[in-house]
Amino acid sequence: MEFWAFLASLMGVFAFFQSLINIVFPPDLRFASAKLLYRFCHCFSSSCYFDITETDGVNTNELYNAVQLYLSGSASVAASRLSLSRPLNSSAFTFGLANNDRLVDTFHGATATWEHVVTQRQSQAFLWRPLPDEKRGFTLMIKKKDKPLILQAYLEHIMDTATLLRRSNQDRLLYNNSRGGAMDFRVHPWESVPFKHPSTFQTLAMDQIKKEAIMADLKDFAEREVFYQRTGRAWKRGYLLYGPPGTGKSSMIAAMANYLNYDVYDLELSEVHTNSELRKLLMRTTSKSIIVIEDIDCSINLTNRSSGLKKAMPLYDSTFGSDDANAAKKTITLSGLLNFTDGLWSCCGNERIFVFTTNHIEKLDPALVRSGRMDMHICMSYCSYEALKTLMQNYLSPGDIELDHEGENVELLKELEEVINGVDITPADVSEILTKNRRRKKRDAMAELLEVLKNRAKNKGRGGGSLMAFEKENEEEEQEKRALGKPKGR
Numbered sequence: 001m002e003f004w005a006f007l008a009s010l011m012g013v014f015a016f017f018q019s020l021i022n023i024v025f026p027p028d029l030r031f032a033s034a035k036l037l038y039r040f041c042h043c044f045s046s047s048c049y050f051d052i053t054e055t056d057g058v059n060t061n062e063l064y065n066a067v068q069l070y071l072s073g074s075a076s077v078a079a080s081r082l083s084l085s086r087p088l089n090s091s092a093f094t095f096g097l098a099n100n101d102r103l104v105d106t107f108h109g110a111t112a113t114w115e116h117v118v119t120q121r122q123s124q125a126f127l128w129r130p131l132p133d134e135k136r137g138f139t140l141m142i143k144k145k146d147k148p149l150i151l152q153a154y155l156e157h158i159m160d161t162a163t164l165l166r167r168s169n170q171d172r173l174l175y176n177n178s179r180g181g182a183m184d185f186r187v188h189p190w191e192s193v194p195f196k197h198p199s200t201f202q203t204l205a206m207d208q209i210k211k212e213a214i215m216a217d218l219k220d221f222a223e224r225e226v227f228y229q230r231t232g233r234a235w236k237r238g239y240l241l242y243g244p245p246g247t248g249k250s251s252m253i254a255a256m257a258n259y260l261n262y263d264v265y266d267l268e269l270s271e272v273h274t275n276s277e278l279r280k281l282l283m284r285t286t287s288k289s290i291i292v293i294e295d296i297d298c299s300i301n302l303t304n305r306s307s308g309l310k311k312a313m314p315l316y317d318s319t320f321g322s323d324d325a326n327a328a329k330k331t332i333t334l335s336g337l338l339n340f341t342d343g344l345w346s347c348c349g350n351e352r353i354f355v356f357t358t359n360h361i362e363k364l365d366p367a368l369v370r371s372g373r374m375d376m377h378i379c380m381s382y383c384s385y386e387a388l389k390t391l392m393q394n395y396l397s398p399g400d401i402e403l404d405h406e407g408e409n410v411e412l413l414k415e416l417e418e419v420i421n422g423v424d425i426t427p428a429d430v431s432e433i434l435t436k437n438r439r440r441k442k443r444d445a446m447a448e449l450l451e452v453l454k455n456r457a458k459n460k461g462r463g464g465g466s467l468m469a470f471e472k473e474n475e476e477e478e479q480e481k482r483a484l485g486k487p488k489g490r
């Protein structure tokens with residue numbers, strides 16, 4: 001009897017303490033105290049533990065994503081229960097460690113045990129952007145004696161492997177900033193879609209020597225990390241593409257991205273309201289990418305650097321505090337753009353290419369196009385005979401167009417060569433004519449093209465008959481600038 005009374009009172013005490021704990025510790029603290037107890041017990045163990053949570057405060061923890069990807073490589077063979085996913089924009093499936101499951105990995109002879117810890121988050125008060133219902137993290141367990149030997153190298157190995165896996169799994173992306181949000185730290189300012197543009201240097205119609213020079217320059221850039229390091233230069237390069245509409249500037253950008261396997265960030269300047277927004281966008285770009293600003297002359301008024309400086313520093317502006325000054329603060333300025341491409345911020349991240357395009361190089365401020373910012377100026381010009389041959393090969397003949405010099409089309413080709421040298425026709429126009437006629441016989445398509453060219457030559461001469469009138473015009477303008485002592489980058 002006494003025994004039963006003792007047991008009943010013991011249970012009463014237990015129930016009392018349990019309800020006390022429930023009242024004093026809210027669910028989240030309960031979890032923390034359990035964790036604390038767990039840690040305490042492990043103080044005397046020979047292992048040490050590292051928690052890698054999914055978010056680090058408000059930001060995504062890159063290491064968490066890297067570990068997930070890294071383990072997906074070993075998880076696919078070693079674990080018996082896996083979670084499967086296909087990340088957005090990826091063409092590959094990713095295996096993952098199931099919730100609260102474990103996996104053992106070895107590195108340099110040491111054993112590392114990973115556990116994927118998933119816990120429920122307590123109900124959230126009203127938040128602007130609600131957090132996910134679950135808290136996720138990995139716990140790494142290694143022997144204390146191995147920690148100084150392997151931890152740093154192991155984590156670096158994980159990051160490197162994850163980068164490689166990401167690049168091989170993920171299709172390249174085309175980002176744009178048209179939804180705004182650069183000032184809202186919770187919203188990623190870039191939106192992405194898979195980059196599938198089919199343009200390559202092989203399909204690009206332009207002067208062969210120029211094409212090879214550009215390819216060599218790109219390759220050289222991508223392979224010379226050590227050179228950039230040694231010379232103290234930021235590992236970035238700028239290309240300015242200029243020429244009339246329809247001469248292949250955008251196609252060239254796609255060809256560059258396909259050649260180097262880089263992502264493309266298409267920056268819409270009209271969506272950016274301040275210099276600091278511009279900087280934030282830059283900070284959220286990744287390495288191995290091409291940052292493009294198309295039609296730079298039309299995007300914003302970028303003609304005068306000093307006026308830009310004045311706008312960028314409203315403290316020295318007599319209109320400070322007025323509506324004008326506030327409006328000035330809300331614009332991006334030339335100096336902001338120069339800092340974007342060339343300032344200290346431009347080197348956060350590596351291996352980046354800036355490409356600006358314009359139809360009017362003469363409208364650009366010399367500061368914007370000087371060497372170091374725009375290292376290579378590329379004129380995309382009207383269709384030459386050489387470019388025409390590439391286009392005919394793309395659209396009409398999968399074989400070698402040169403064969404036609406001996407075949408039935410030899411006369412037509414000769415005529416085309418003579419006429420095209422005196423006509424301003426863009427590769428886009430030629431492509432359109434060839435596309436329209438692609439179902440016809442090759443000879444008929446060439447005859448139609450010849451007719452169009454002859455009509456154009458009749459209606460509008462080319463002033464002296466020079467082939468690259470546009471290129472020449474621009475060269476003369478640049479020479480004029482040099483004569484006036486203005487800087488010029490090439």
Ligand SMILES: Nc1ncnc2c1ncn2[C@@H]1O[C@H](COP(=O)(O)OP(=O)(O)OP(=O)(O)O)[C@@H](O)[C@H]1O
Pocket residue numbers: 203204205206243244245246247248249250251252359380426427428429431
């Ligand atoms: N050099 C070229 N080689 C191959 N195709 C070309 C070339 N130029 C133009 N094209 C064809 O014309 C189309 C339009 O070209 P693209 O958009 O690259 O011209 P653009 O110079 O960027 O014009 P814009 O200045 O109007 O932006 C392309 O989709 C492509 O089919």
Ligand SMILES: [Mg+2]
Pocket residue numbers: 249250251294357
């Ligand atoms: Mg374009």
